[in-house]
Amino acid sequence: MNDMSGGNYVTSDGRQIGDTLMEMKNITLRFGGVVAIKDISFDIHEGEIRAIIGPNGAGKSSMLNVISGFYHPQEGEVWFRGSKRPAMKPYQVAEQGIARTFQNIALFNGMSVLDNVMTGRLTHMKTGLFAQSFWKGKAEREEVENREVVEKIIDFLEIQAIRKTPVGRLPYGLKKRVELARALAAEPKLLLLDEPMAGMNVEEKEDMSRFILDVNDEFGTTIALIEHDMGVVMDLSDRVVVMDYGRKIGDGTPDEVRNNQEVIDAYLGVSHD
């Protein structure tokens, strides 16, 4: 049996999972009187695909927003790469190496796919507004270097044919892929995916699953994802956190979670007589 509790382990398909990358310690998040997240702790290891699941309103998206630094929990600590993270602005979190996609696609509709993906390189651009306006010397070199990274991602996600297409004209499934491309362009240590398969048909889901696995395999990117499609979650992830009404009710491998009575009750409902 793999050692799931603390340190490194090897997955069933032979991937070596590394040390703890991020640790959430006793997180509680309140909006006024509403408790969205209640005393939740879990960790994410380097190289892992970690899923957060739960019924509607369980607090999954709030959790992801805590990880991405958009919400600041009233209680608890977020540890990232061995140190406690102070309350930060989202852009500071991005600079730390965390990138995300959104449940309701948040792309620049009027811009081409290429330009959208290039915005993901923003944290890697060092030259100022002035230098970039004239586009000489360092600014030019920098853009060429960043374009190369972006082109590799475009090739990787097989979106060459829409490189110059304005995002607004793309179908939903492709927009999702462009969002993934933009997040990848930041070369993140940790990639957060908020319902990457929502609203997709079976074929699109298969494609997206393959891309997520390939990203994890090829770039060694750690991935935390929220997803409703249980089949997808169970196939993709190494470990799963299950939430219900803001509490953590399960945590473990897909098999462990599947057989957890509390999880079954939360999903299928339980009679209270």
Place this chain on the structure above:
Amino acid sequence: MTANQAQKGMHSIPALLARNVAEHGAQHAYREKEFGIWQSWTWAETADEIKALALGLMTLGVNEGDHIAIIGRNRPYMYWSMVAAQMCGAVPVPLYQDAVAEEIAYVLDHCGARFVIAQDQEQVDKVIDVQDQLTGMDHIIYLDPRGLRKYDHTMLTKYQDLQKNGLDARGQHEAELDARVARQTYDTTCVMLYTSGTTGRPKGVVLSNRNVIETSKNSSEFDQLRAGDEILAYLPMAWVGDFIFSIGQAYWTGFCVNCPESPDTMHSDLREIGPTYYFAPPRVFETQLTNVMIRMEDAGKFKQWLFHHFMAHAKKVGPDILDGNDVSFGDRLKYRLGELTVYGPLKNTLGFSRVRVGYTAGEAIGPEIFDFYRSLGINLKQLYGQTEACVFITQQPDGEVRSDTVGVASPGVELKIAESGEVYYRSPGVFMEYFKNAESTADTKDAEGWVATGDAGFIEEGSGHLRIIDRAKDVGKMADGALFAPKYVENKLKFFPNILEAVVFGDGKDRCAAFINIDLTAVGNWAERNNIAYASYQELAGHPQVLETIQSHVEEVNASVAQDPMLAGCQIHRFLVLHKQLDADDGELTRTLKVRRRIIEEKYADLIVALYDGSSTVSTETEVTYEDGRKGSIKATLELRDAAVQVPVKMAAE
């Protein structure tokens, strides 16, 4: 003449490669768009790449006469794999990249391939899936490492690693490799290509160096192809045409082969490269024309007027100008103006600005479509060919181009028409044999080297051009003894943009009936324009207004067929619009998208019965194969429609 001396001893593709390095070493041999930029390789660089790979194959223990299967899309690396295999004295066997695992298993087993060079994970997976059905499989080489990191590598090697291994072991294998190249003669096998086969299992067509090189030489001279020409390689590598254009002619003349970034970017890549020599099956030209027309409908009033006005003029004088016939000064001037405002920009959009020689073949092309491209000043011609002939049997010389013939015998080709009407040919390109199938070889090729094409046709008096009527075995008799030529009618149907595919039945019956596939692009656009919502192909295909439109097309075809007293019996009395598109994955079409009649007849037997028993609707369930090989089924209730038929002209006159 030194050039002629240099051509001597050019008895293999590797020998031609060495000559090209000597003569055009610094010119571009290959280009491929990758990471948004056209990457290129000169002939000298190409030779180094190929040699490194050949040395790598030697380290794996490739023997002379081994078969090496190559599966992938058109990329320079895949073309190099074929030449590297030839260097080692092995026989390259390119396969269709979209073939499902079972098809691949049959071919790999039949040729006993010891090695497979696969493009990516998808292809590697297919080979691994069927590996335990194969006995001779030794090693798989892959190009794109993505997703393959975790695979067991005892039988897997990355392409670049193999090249490196080869270079490391250079001292050990180089002498043997050179000796193997030197041993090759005109009779050595150059390549083995599996025919898609409209009936039965695919057959391995063995082509010798003589077949390929002589044919490439003759056909290149026919159209004055030369170093400096550009082609876009986008058709399946397993198809004989791609082998002759992208390897045979390219190595003979030293022109540059350009590979698109991905199958989806083909049109924009075509536009960027602007090839001078271009081949496409009629379907591609049809799709492009449909797209142009759809986009014109969205254009402003003035632009529409400009387009239609000048296109009408082009239709009148364009082909004559192209053929060098007399055209009045005023018309020429107006054509010039049209070139400036319409034809030039349109050709640029289509990627045809620089096309000097364009060919289409494989199916009949609609006269309107053919004339459209020719009137723009694109030198589009037709040829008639087969895998067994290394493509070229007949082709149209410049200035003798028509939509209803396939041209005169290609240089070096002799033609004869048998009593049955079947076309026979003999040429230096005639294949050696079907691999491990002496019986079929003897059926197809006689002792004197004449090959039966399987097509019925005749040579037109006066012009000497060949005209093809239909597949010889598809031509049948109706119950009343009248001639039944399904292809003739199907082609007329397919000339309508709304109809993608048609299958006509009637052999041995008293009336003809048809299955029809609508063209989703054209009909979908029409639906959008008329605010008709639809969720799927099936729904659109069953829409009453769509059926109405198709019925009017069928009736128009009937009127046209009735003009020909010999074929008037082939008018379509009843038809239905199929609930799914005919697909190669379901075995209904060949990989080159030709209809497989027998299979369709078996699969849709219930629908054919319904067409003849007078019922007005029919419910059916059809098995479909998804791209990943899984199977599912779709259910549908189809409406059968009667179409009006015309009384044949001759009888009406009586």
